[in-house]
Amino acid sequence: MATTMEQAATDAKAVEYPTVGGGLPVIGHLWQLMYAYPELLVRGEKECGPLFWAIYGPGRPNLICMMPEAVDALESTSISNRCLSEQMGDLFNGTIGVMDGPEHMRVRAIMTKPFTPSGITAADFGKISRPLLEQMVDRWIKDGHAKVYADCRDVALKVMFRMIGVKPDVFDIWRNKYIEYVKLLYGIPWDFPGSPKTVGLRAKDWIGVRLQKIIDTLAADENDNSFTARIARGADERGRRMSREEVLDNLRGLLFAGHDTSSGVFGWMVFYLAKYPQWWDKLVEEVAGFDEPPMTPKDMANFPVTEALFREVIRLNPPATMAMRTIESPIEVNGYPLPVGATINVPLIHHLRSPAKYDDPLSFRPERWLEEDERRTSADVRMPFGFGPHFCVGYHMAWFEIIQFTVILGKALSAAGLRPHLVKNDLPKPVYFPLMHPKNDPVRFAP
């Protein structure tokens, strides 16, 4: 394994492009990746041009592709998701996230259906998420303050648990096991008693045994419309199904894909509404017109201001700040060849803050989503959820739960005569990696 930046870059045949400065021995640019990613991107482009290497930890060189055209490369058959399997295989192996080609298309076709707006409606997802979100907001009202991001992580995980069929009375033990399981995300290879890998793999098995029982029970009932049953019984257009292992791996994978993503946006939403009281007022005005929060994706059409808030919060704070891929066969972007075997990194966050697409791109201006803007394609609007064959399966679900949460927040707090206030004077500092989220600053709920 490479132990220095120089070795790591050489291993990936990096000679053609420069490495951005500021990396440390062994860990390279890992610190910047976590805490100063946009700054690293800007500095790299200034120092090196549109293609440069950054080192994301020991032996992990990533070729950062700053050109907007690199986004189109995500559609190419010359690239694969092999890097995810190589770097975080213990967490992702067996899931659609690491599949490519025909295998990916088959599993993806089955996984997609339950997550369409009609699938979400059929599974009554609104009734799963609503009580959990209301309980959290009611607690905030009672306490008058909260560490919102910690609470949002917890509630988003509970929503995923309920979605896959876990009963509320065992949430606590499942949460503990989930926390152990996601230690596998860091891809630390050493396996010894107490190591993240050992603990993570044990928790993965624990979850697997119990989840398999849930799958078997729910799928046995032909009339069960839950996500789990529909994925387990599902077939693609040629009638092909997922194997037992594929169903298990992919349902377990949803815990991470659907929880650590949405929770960051829930958290940021509260902080932005606290920082921008004029947008809190607009939200309250909009939600006052409705007795109920949206219960199906169709109901979301009633909440354009809430949707504008969602689009702007996620534009500035995309949980997935980048897409990573492996170059499998020769491909050029804008005349620049990408080295075969390299891991490339397409920084979604950089494109979401592009002055070519957004006026005053670093400012929080939800009104931009209430106006037509011909510079933006639908792919730009959906960019926080990726591109190409691996575009987020949970797009409609995430959009729905964030709108439902924001409406519940607006209605419940305003009914109690309260609004959110920042305790520190500004938005919390972001953590960008592995998924972008706010630091756990407190928020006060007061008149």
Ligand code: HEM
């Ligand atoms: C705000 C919330 C979310 C964001 C920002 C988000 C973002 C993304 C992004 C950027 C990708 C593509 C990654 C890549 O190209 O490498 C992705 C993939 C995926 N997402 Fe989401 N996601 C969110 C919520 C969800 C939810 C709620 C679910 C399901 C319950 C979900 C399930 C998935 C799955 C299964 C994939 C892999 C798709 C594939 O590889 O074909 N996500 N997500």
